[in-house]
Amino acid sequence: MKPLLHPSVEDVSVEAILHALSDPVRVAILAELAYSQCSSTCSAFQNVIDKPVxxxxxxxxxxxxxxxGLIRAERKGIEMHNTSRCAEIEERFPGLIASIVGAYTRQSQQKLKRTKSTRRTA
Amino acid sequence: MKPLLHPSVEDVSVEAILHALSDPVRVAILAELAYSQCSSTCSAFQNVIDKPVxxxxxxxxxxxxxxxGLIRAERKGIEMHNTSRCAEIEERFPGLIASIVGAYTRQSQQKLKRTKSTRRTA
DNA sequence: CGCAAAAGTTCCGAAAATGTGAACTAATGA
DNA sequence: TCATTAGTTCACATTTTCGGAACTTTTGCG
Incomplete structure (x- = not known):
């Protein structure tokens, strides 16, 4: 099996980061990895959003x-251990990931608030 | 011609913002609009990157x-006047656009530095 | 008015990217 | 050796994107 390429930090591009994080599933994964600060397998995210992926x-x-370049993956026996590379990226692009994850967080909070205050359909 | 829909700020999504800005041409346009603080026509950007678009x-x-939701467009006679909506978005997602544009700026500076220090092909 | 030009949009076919089931690979353990 | 589990790769359908050609709007000019 291929040895899992990881770009070095200086090869990480903003385009690629934004593209990667323009998908709700992927942000959810990254946010989780970044928050938990420990490695997780891929299959741990099969229900990362409402419906199964x-x-x-x-x-x-x-x-x-x-x-x-957002995560690092290492094979450990039968499973993959994924960890976030946010710390490295923070050095190169200070504040970038934090503001993106922060914006998503704010967005989902506002979404919650809206459905709470306008639940006429219930 | 259609009346040019603009989402209201609260309908702006992070997904859409990141997707929009994951393209070099579009960031270049937004950066220019945000920086100049005044309206520009579409055709003003025909050479926004090295080659013509x-x-x-x-x-x-x-x-x-x-x-x-990143820009507002208004027809003025024969041409479109485009302005950035960064100020509005800043209220909803503080720091988001700034950190993205900042990251792109840093990236292009580093790219310059690299080609300067390693120009063997010249 | 009629017509030409300029700025954008729309249409459409080709090319690229994405999602997903099915088949495959690699590691583990009985 | 064989079954199981975790992920990857393949193949194909669907979607998105690019860009030339044709179209629409508005303006300016005779």
């Missing part, structure tokens, strides 16, 4: 995150 | 920026 799709998502 | 493509790019 097929594993081939999940694999693609991890690939995108990996190649964007 | 076809006008149908440019039109699509402006549409993406518009629908993401």
């Amino acid at each position: 097929p594993k081939s799709t999940l694999s693609q998502h991890f690939k995108v995150l990996r190649e964007a | 076809p006008k149908s493509t440019l039109s699509q790019h402006f549409k993406v920026l518009r629908e993401a």
Whole structure:
């Protein structure tokens, strides 16, 4: 199996980061990895959003995150251990990831508030 | 001609913003609009990157920026006047746009530095 | 008015990217 | 050796994107 390429920090591009994080599933994965500060397997994210994500799709998502330089993946026996590379990226692009994850957080809070205050459909 | 839909600020999504800004042409446009603080026509950006951008493509790019809520477009006579909506978005997602544009700026500076220090091909 | 030009948009076909089931690979353990 | 589990790769359908050609709006000019 291929040795899992990870770009070095100086090869990480803003385009790739933004593209990777323009998908709700991928941000959810990164946010979780960044928050928990410890490694997680891919299959741990099969229900990262409301509905289940097929594993081939999940694999693609991890690939995108990996190649964007946002996560590091290491094979440990039968499973993959994924960790965030946010600290490295923070050095190169200070505040970038934090503000993106922060914006998503704010967005989901506002979404909650809206459905709470306007639940006429219930 | 259609009346040019602009999402209201509270309908702007982070996904759409990141997707819009994951393209070099579109960031270049937004950065320019945000920096200049005044309106510009679409055709003013035909050479926003090294090579010329076809006008149908440019039109699509402006549409993406518009629908993401990043710019406002108004027809003035024969041409469109585009302005950035960064101030509005700053209220909803503080620091987001600034950190993205900042990251791109840093990236292009580093790219310059690299080609300067390693120009063997010249 | 009629017509030409300029700025954008829309249309459409080609090319690229994405999602996902099915088949495959690699590591583990009985 | 064989079954199981975790992920990857393949193949194909769907979607998105690019860009040339044609179209629409507005303006300016005779």
